[in-house]
Amino acid sequence: MFFASDNASGVAPEVMAALCAEGGSALPYGGDPVTAEVTALVREIFAAPEAEVALVASGTAANALALATLTPPWGAVFCREGAHVEADECGAAEFFSAGAKLVTLPGEGGKLAPETLEAALARFTPGDLHAVRPAALSLTNVTELGTVYQTSEVAALSAVARTRGLLCHLDGARFANALVATGATPAAMTWRSGIDALSLGGTKNGLLGAEAVVLFDPARAEELRIRRKRSGHLLSKHRYLAAQMRAYLADGLWLRLARQANEAAARLASGLSGLPDVQLQHPVEANLLFVDLPATLCRRARDAGAVFYDYGATGDHMTVRLVCSWNTTDADIAEFLAILR
Structure with a gap:
């Protein structure tokens, strides 16, 4: 009767079998064929042929790298009160971005409302040198309270963000659960609804430990690659992350x-x-x-x-x-x- 967290669930047999099958040798640091297959598979699933796919070993790393890529050190990231990126990651987003500020907003049932975001943005004067600059919006789906954003809700919030030039991040630690709950396609829940970067979770849903940053803006791909390497999250035996993700995404597992x-x-x-x-x-x-x-x-x-x-x-x-x-x-x-x- 273990109901504490899906983080503690076992590894799916299909995933463990895929890991055990990765014997022998292969080029390190993502130069292996399995990593290339995963990149192609994610691009196909998300109908995003230019997306950058960066595998990492934890959700904290995925969120922090994604937000650092979207946000300058003087930027503000808006998120809901209690968001995992703000409450449970020990300041990783601020650390990886070299100082970006997380601004929390209230929201019923785990969700932000467009009018709440509009009101928050209205308090920032464009060009004010004394304040951080609004830079990004971070949403969580499934939310920290177990509710789910519909694609229309994601699109409405990203539209408000766009009015002030904000980029949009989706913490998808339970992204698969959100897709199943809504019936949405991966593309509809992300870039077609205005999301620029997704933290694609797997550890909570049967993986040993693998997540991905899916970046939908190819112009920022090189920055994400450099940040991942510099932060120590480009693994030498990278194919063992890729083997998990390939088994996870293949055949709809x-x-x-x-x-x-x-x-x-x-x-x-x-x-x-x-x-x-x-x-x-x-x-x-x-x-x-x-x-x-x-x-x-x-x-x-x-x-x-x-x-x-x-x-x-x-x-x-x-x-x-x-x-x-x-x-x-x-x-x-x-x-x-x-x-x-």
Whole structure:
């Protein structure tokens, strides 16, 4: 009954098999044929033949490199309060960009609204030498609260950003889960909706440890390459990142794994909604649930071996986060619900 994070889920068998098959020798630092195959595959999937694809080993590196490529040191990156890039990456975006400022904005249900972004941008005077310059917008899909931006919402926010010359980044640590939830194509959710750079996640969805920055502006490709090397994220045995990503994207494995996680979360939400004194905080649209329940039930579940994170307390109730993964089983869900009953 492990519901703490999809980061902790196992490696998909297809991915592990692909890693084990990469014996022998190959050119280092991305000069291998597997990396070339992954680049071609990502470009095909996203209908973006000039996209730059930079594999890295962590989501923090992907986000920080993407934002540094889009943002000068004197720039401001707008994101929602609680965004992973601001709250959970130890200042990596600021460090990689040599000083860019993250500006957080409020938003209901994990999402930013266009009018909120408009109001924030209006407070910055063009040409003001005393303030940072608005430079980028960073969105997360799936959001940190488990809700999902539709393509129309992404497009509306990027359109506001464009009015002030901002570039747009999408933190897609759970990008596959968002695609499955919305039915959108990868292109529709990214560059066709105004996204300039995507952090394409895989570690939360069955990979051992591989992510990608997908940069849709070829004019910035060389800068991304240099930044990745300079930051120490161009691995010598790069083909082991590429082997994971190739297995992940080939034959739709990434979407199948995400669908399994989303469907598990839907089953868990359905069971929880039938329990007295238990309330879902947000619509369950992907694979994350935020649940209010009595503290006594939290203790009972933990005593029985359930693992999950607390997200605050109100009186005798706790708010907890439950995350389903590609390998969450029906037995896990049934046992957890039985304990709460």
